[in-house]
Amino acid sequence: MRSNEGTRHFTMRMLTMQLLCALLLCYQSVVTLTAATTENGGDVGHHNSTVPKPIILRLYMNTDIRFRYARTAVTSRVSNAANISQEVAFSVVLPDAAFVSGFHMVADGVQYDAYVREREAARQEYTQALRRGRTAGHVALSTRDSQRFAVSVNVEPHKKIDFRLTYEELLGRRLGTYRHVLNLDPGQIVQDLRVTTRISESSNITSLRVPALRTSNEILDDPSEASNPLVIIERPSPESAVVKFWPTEQQQRDLAAEGLQGQLVVEYEVDRTSRPGEVLVSDGYFVHFFAPEHLPPLRKHVIFVLDVSGSMSGRKITQLKEAMSTILSDLNQGDLFSIVPFSSTVQVWDYNATESELRNGRRRLGQIRWGDYGEEEEEQAETLVPTVIATATSDNIEKAKEFVNDLSAIGATNINAALQKALQISRLSTEENSVQKPEPIVIFLTDGQANIHPSDPVSIMSNVRQANTGNSSIFSLALGRHADFTFLQKLSLRNTGFARKIYEASDTALQLRDFYRQVASPLLANVTFTYQPDQVARSTLTRTKFRRIFSGSEVVVAGRQSSEDFTSEVKGQSLSGNSQYSFTPTALPPADTNANASSMERLWAYLTIQQLLEKQDAGTDDVNDYYCCDEADDDGDRNNTDALTLALRYSFVTRLTSLVVVKPNENASSVNTEDASEATAPTAHALPDGIRRQTPYSASALQPRYSFVPPPGGSGRQTHYRPDPMLINHSHVISPGLSTANTLATLSDITWLSPNDTVVSLPTGVNRTVEVLLLATANEINVAYAACTTPGGESGHCRHLKYCVLHLFTNSREQFLEYFCRIDSFLGVCCPDSVRAPENGR
Structure with missing residues (x-):
């Protein structure tokens, strides 16, 4: 127990948890501050309505975007006006690609800085701190999904606590727009709320839009969405902008009586009329942005591999049909397309099939009806006929829509056979079009896991790699929370694509449509960035080869200069033949000497770490070799070692590092360790959907779980815990016996x-x-x-x-x-x- 005298010190506890962001195209962060009272010896319970809850005096969210690289600082001051101690929770949900780069708290005028350590070292320091009778917090971000950074602090009566969290991310360009999103959810009216975004680019900012505060994560299909009337936009120069959202207390009440709860979105684009890209240099580092927008799209062959197993029944398959209707209408004239629905068996759509054959499941493949893929089907591989590859004419598109609309969900999930068949069709299209070969693209959607032999991911990836002789890019869509996203991510990385999560919601069809539009228009193929060996440090170059570049996207290369002279060249294959671009650099002003590193250098470090971790997932040591490796890479440890070295140097919290806070606490008796599993039932490693904003979690809620089981009573129910120190490290959980x-x-x-x-x-x-x-x-x-x-x-x-x-x-x-x-x-x-x-x- 604690006496009033014993409450002179704050007891701090840090924990981390994951929350899937529903917006596929946005970078998001959310701030939540909640409170629970600490009474009668320190137990934390629901807030007593007779006790004034902690007051958020100030909440600032400041983002500085310099050349697409965003550094966000979230600061808050909270006051406990009560006569008893209260626990305050400060949490921020980070985008999946962001790295935490700093955290500190200020209590009684003393600042406590967090620091980054290798994960095992962080665990050891945490343990040593407990032995010394101190309170320690240990935050480990464990996956690439969106994570919640959370800190719980026991604040003594009539005291204040300050928090500051910083994180960094490179904004990607999708569908022709850079988009930065901040989620606001303070849980109360804030006395001083300021959200400021500063943008500085080397080219003119041609469009800047801040729509009204969004109250839903779902995609809005309304291009005429109104602007936010409370936002002030300043334009100091054509290349810069300042966006301010500083609502007064009354304006906050007008929007939501109990405090704001919504998304503040900033969308912008830069001028590309005069050049397809630019090279910026500063402080010995360079970054090369490239987005060729004024090229006609390459001819492509899209193969839709669609899961129609039993788990796709109901709303899922209805939304799939709705999305496919829109996607088929979006096909470019002259494109080729194929449709491969699969469940226990694999089928291939033939645009010349009769109604009777469609009803009976035959696809004009001779007299063959597809069954489980195996040796017998391998012998039948040559029976594919050219009419399984349709040209995107209005007649064929209507036939395809009718076919998709008649699909039903039943059976198991035969992923291996489906992908083998898709790649066989891809090879057929390149053989039939030997002069002007279309770009082969496989769009693979599934909501589950393989359960027909071979079903293990390693075997499937090996089989696919061997079959992908036509260099098809495989883009995987994981629909819902039961799909094996880790497998799909590795599968796509090894086959020059990428994976995305599609969330089960009313906007699922829109998510699918928007994903397709990201890859609908390839502009260049086999793109290579070349730099003179005596002008750059080759070992520092990020990825320089790209299988395809799509309209609306942007590729980024960074590295360190070894000479003041600098020339670069980009080559690729366009619709008209070989294309070549040359670039001269633009020198930027020197960086602030007080900073840990310049924005350019930190952008390079960020991108390098991301790609090293991606190489590890792809199973290759060569960042440019995306046609590699059926087995685990022997040099995978080197990828992790290099990524760890950079993360420690630049203080980035990654899946290899942890953030540690140790606060002096002379009252060792306040550390009361107990089995945290008694506090709540186990939950998923990725926290369940629908978590509401005033739900503290115990340590067991963050232990790794394969299943997805929320706490008892649903996500709206609070879980009680004691304010004891915790170690949250998913690699060191022990189960007795x-x-x-x-x-x-x-x-x-x-x-x-x-x-x-x-x-x-x-x-x-x-x-x-x-x-x-x-x-x-x-x-x-x-x-x-x-x-x-x-x-x-x-x-x-x-x-x-x-x-x-x-x-x-x-x-x-x-x-x-x-x-x-x-x-x-x-x-x-x-x-x-x-x-x-x-x-x-x-």
């Missing part, structure tokens, strides 16, 4: 199942909604599906429950939910690899 559980029980041993059950109802949906899932029978073989991590941190694979019944959950449904995973419509379990699963048929 699991490694010795090498013997398995059977389904009949599970007390919460009935002997004749073929389905089971469990609270595995969003906000613990009850779902009905199938139990595997003898027809389902024992296959190791997607990789997962058990609650104890052991590596495992998702298997059908009947093949991995662990003794520890036979009498506890809640214990089982910690191990839950989904195999399409079947109930699965994250089975530890140390457990020997039974043979088929047990």
Whole structure:
């Protein structure tokens, strides 16, 4: 317990959690400040309505965008006006590509600075701090998804606390626009709220738009959206702008009585009429932006590989049909396209098929109806006929729409066969068009995981790489939270594409449409950036080769100069033949000598780290080799080592580093460690959808989980915890006794199942909604599906429950939910690899 005298010191705790951003095209951050009282010995509970909650005196969000590189600082001052201590939570949701670069808090006039350490070193320093009787906070950002940075601080009566968080990101150009988004959610009216964005570019800013505060994450399909009337835009010069959103308390109330809750969006574009790109140099570093906008699009062959398995039923397949109708209408005249729907079997649309053949599932492939892909189908590969490749005429597009509209969702998920068939069609199109070969693009959409042999990601990626002799780019779309995004990301990176998450919402069709439009118009192919060897340090160059450049996008190359002389050249293949561009650099004024590093240097470091981590995911050591590696890269450790070195040098929090705050605390008794798993039921590694803004989380809410199970009572219910120090490091969670559980029980041993059950109802949906899932029978073989991590941190694979019944959950449904995973419509379990699963048929 703490006496009033013992509350002279703040007890600080830091934790991190992930929250998926719903906007596919935006960079986002959200600030939330919440409060809970600390009474009767330090337990934290719901805020007592008779006690005044902490007041946000000031909340500033300042972003400085220099040549697309954005550095954002979020500062806040909070006052506890009550006569008792209260816990204040400060949290910021970061975009998936942003790196935290600094954090400090000020208490009683003393500033406590966080510092970046390698993850293992951070864990050790945290442990040592606890042994010394200090309170420590350890923040580890664990994935590339959007993350929430959160700090909980126990503020003594009539005291104030200051927070400051900084993070950095390179704004990408999509659909011809740079877009920066800040989410505002303070939870109350703020006395002094200021959001300021400063933009400085080397070219004229030709368009600048700030729409009205958005109250939804969903994409708006309204080009005439009104501007924000409370925003003031200043234009000091044609190349710069200042955007101010400083609403008064009354203006905040007019928008929302309980405080703002929405997105402030800043969209802008720069002049490209005189040149397709530019090279900027400063302080010994250069950055090369390239976006050729005035070229006709290359002819392309788009192969739509569409998951129509049983899990796509209902709203998903309806939205897929809606999106495909729009996408097909957007095809350029002269483009080629194919449609490959798949579930347990793979089908190929033939635009000359009769209505009878369409109804019976035949696609005019001789007399063949596609079944499971295997040796028999390999022998039938040559039976594909040219009419599975359609030219984008109005007649063919209407036929394709009718075909897609008749698709139904049923069956399992045969990813390997679907991609093999798509690549076979791609090869056919290049053979049929040997003179002017179209650019082959595969758009692969799935909402689940492979569950027909071969189903393991490594085998599928190896098979696809071997089959992709036509150098098709594979763009993967992970629809919903059950798709294996890690696998899809690696699959696309290894095949010159990229992966995106598509969220289940009312705007799913718009998300799909906008994704297609990003890759709809390739302008250049086989693009190479060349720099003179004596003018640049070659080892510092970021990626210099790009398979394709699309309209509305921009590629960026950065590096360090080794000479004041500088020339560069870009070559690529356009519709008219080989194209070549030459660039001379523009020198920028020297950077602020007080800064840790210039914006140009930090942009280079940021881009280098991102690409090193991307190389690690792709399984290649050559940043320009995107046709590599079926197996794990032997030099993968070097990628991580180089990325770690840079992250430490420039104080970036990445998946390899952690942020540590240690605050002196002479009252060692305030550290009261306990098993945090008692505070709440386990939740997903990526936090469940629908988390509301006043929900503190315990340590167990951040432990790695393969399943997606929200806390008891749904996301709107608060979880109580004690303000004790925590270590949140996903690589060091220990589960007692699991490694010795090498013997398995059977389904009949599970007390919460009935002997004749073929389905089971469990609270595995969003906000613990009850779902009905199938139990595997003898027809389902024992296959190791997607990789997962058990609650104890052991590596495992998702298997059908009947093949991995662990003794520890036979009498506890809640214990089982910690191990839950989904195999399409079947109930699965994250089975530890140390457990020997039974043979088929047990």
